[in-house]
Amino acid sequence: NAGVMQNPRHLVRRRGQEARLRCSPMKGHSHVYWYRQLPEEGLKFMVYLQKENIIDESGMPKERFSAEFPKEGPSILRIQQVVRGDSAAYFCASSPPGGGSEKLFFGSGTQLSVL
């Protein structure tokens, strides 16, 4: 039973390019969460999605960032026109239906580096 799968593990982009981060939840999980970890800081909540629905995007920057979790396929976190300040580790977590914080399982993260 594979855990939460994130890819790529490392992503390098130049300023102004787009970054696409993918997350496949654990089998049987239908809730996905994205967190961002800046250097020397704790993980920060970004967005909570269920299949085809954004439930809470209160932690997402208003511009350039978007997330989706389509009916088929992985969840995607998309960052347009990346800037150096977007360099961070992006973690995805998933939970089963009805699961709260105690049932969150995290992926190993995508380290985004913006040159």
Add this chain to the structure above:
Amino acid sequence: QKEVEQNSGPLSVPEGAIASLNCTYSDRGSQSFFWYRQYSGKSPELIMSIYSNGDKEDGRFTAQLNKASQYVSLLIRDSQPSDSATYLCAVTLGSDYKLSFGAGTTVTVRA
């Protein structure tokens, strides 16, 4: 003021000793409290959850919660080299799915 603060590390303890990790939080309304362990380059892994004041023990780990002081701690007894990792304190922030994390405390257990 940060939402969740942890004692700065790194923390180095000899094998067999007790490692003590502290965490304070700012939101008095927080209801759920968690400790995660994260090995370098790996995913955060939940090791303890606590919801009411007092102590909760699970094997060599004991979590302590004091809501009046807005304080939660983790004790690791009989520390082993395999306990060397970064420990993250997390609290719920207004909902049962939105966690606020501290920056983590790195623990090194010396053999």
